[in-house]
Amino acid sequence: EALGKQGWEILSETCELIPRELITIADAKRGDIGNTSKAYARAILDELDCDGVTVSPYLGYDSLEPFIEYQDKGIFILCRTSNQGSTDFQMLKTEYLGQKRFLYEVVADKASLWNRYENIGLVVGATQQEELKKLRLSYPKLPFLIPGIGAQGGDLKATIENGTNPNGELAIICASRGILYARSGSEFAQGAAEAAEQMRDAINHYRKRF
Amino acid sequence: EALGKQGWEILSETCELIPRELITIADAKRGDIGNTSKAYARAILDELDCDGVTVSPYLGYDSLEPFIEYQDKGIFILCRTSNQGSTDFQMLKTEYLGQKRFLYEVVADKASLWNRYENIGLVVGATQQEELKKLRLSYPKLPFLIPGIGAQGGDLKATIENGTNPNGELAIICASRGILYARSGSEFAQGAAEAAEQMRDAINHYRKRF
Known part of the structure; x- marks a missing residue:
């Protein structure tokens, strides 16, 4: 949103670039009255086709229902x-x-x-x-x-x-930031990939005890 | 958002079409962690240049501060x-x-x-x-x-x-809906204008007692 209409385009293209076998969760924190929530749900879960979304509870059940119905x-x-x-x-x-x-x-x-x-x-x-x-x-x-x-x-x-x-x-x-901003400039992708791999390995290390 | 990138374009053009002497309040209901809230605040209060915005309190002060700082x-x-x-x-x-x-x-x-x-x-x-x-x-x-x-x-x-x-x-x-959806099709603008005028007159009628 900070990037205006280009922001949505970038978000949409990013979602398309993510292979379908990976899970996408939009950290949107939406929570609005019924008809607006319905439109947000459609945008995020239909248009962007994310697998999940975050929502904010302050407005109560009817603000979340349009999401839950997916x-x-x-x-x-x-x-x-x-x-x-x-x-x-x-x-x-x-x-x-x-x-x-x-x-x-x-x-x-x-x-x-x-x-x-x-x-x-x-x-x-x-x-x-x-x-x-x-x-x-x-x-x-x-x-x-x-x-x-x-x-x-x-x-x-x-x-x-x-x-x-x-x-x-x-x-x-x-x-998010620990991976996104691991390195900058032309090393961004490499840095992000390494940070993500390190984290995955650390998670699996700690999960071994199960 | 339900309209994707076009949605932002329409919103942005709408904001530009509203004469500066009228007050614009974006009913965005945003509430996110600091750096994301900052980006939302910039988008709504700088880019769109709205005069006001609605925010959601569940995350507490630091989620609202970037807005309040305007x-x-x-x-x-x-x-x-x-x-x-x-x-x-x-x-x-x-x-x-x-x-x-x-x-x-x-x-x-x-x-x-x-x-x-x-x-x-x-x-x-x-x-x-x-x-x-x-x-x-x-x-x-x-x-x-x-x-x-x-x-x-x-x-x-x-x-x-x-x-x-x-x-x-x-x-x-x-x-919102009472005015936006007063009439549809080619009568939309006329219907919305009439509904808004009626409401303005009603408000001023009831305010007369002050």
Whole structure:
């Protein structure tokens, strides 16, 4: 968007260049009222044909439903994000079903209730290991999308220990800046490829214990 | 976005066609981590040169800061939205500064604390008159962006009574579908103009009591 209409073109071409056997998740963080959400869902899941998307929960169920209705796509709801300001609201104590729960826990619980097509996951930052562990114990079957490794400083080993299920699965660990900006200029592609390979090897190393 | 790169082109051309003396607010509902938020802010407030923008609070302060730093633009934070699902999270009771407050009230309070440049406002739906009234009493100086009139069924008279300050000001009442889809085909422009004029006259009628 920062690049205007060229931005969409580049995004669209990038999506086309990615081989179909690789999974694409658009980190769009959309959350709007029904008819607008429907248009966003169509743009990202139909036009760009991404396999998954991130969505923001503040507007509630009807803002997410147009995404969830794409039953063969993965819908990742922002739950406990990796950024510093995430404590402002996500860590508020709320009254929920007669219990005291953090707001992010209510989001996780509602997400699991809305999961009739089994296509919902949660976004949980690798900078929040305590909550990652707690959420994995509470929701053993939900896929987690885990940003915050690399540039943001999340620990990979702890993330795999806390974020995967007992088989070392259901955690999609993502790195953006650490890979995108590994090297610049003409070495960009080489640098990004190496950084991605290193991370893949590290992930598989830590997963060996499973 | 639903129209891909053409969508951005149309949006950009539309913004250029709007005379500068009219105020433009992009209902983008963005809320992302710092560097991405910065890019969104630049796209909407620099490139499109909109006068204001709506943002979503779930990620907290650092996700909104890049917008707030545009001191001469209006930054409207989603607070109590007009859609049905808005009760899912916005109406949760939370513990905040030793008091029990709804989540939307915490958002409003933080917004007022972050308002050092006096460029922050709240989005409060016209379908939520009770909360609109309560928020206006608590925050007499914050501008409110009020959607939900028209297609969503919010009452205009009550909105002006509850949403404006004692001088009948600080409420930006918006209607989208009721105006955009007033008539279709070749009568579109005429229909939209008439619907907008009717609404303007109605607003001014109800404001007469001030």
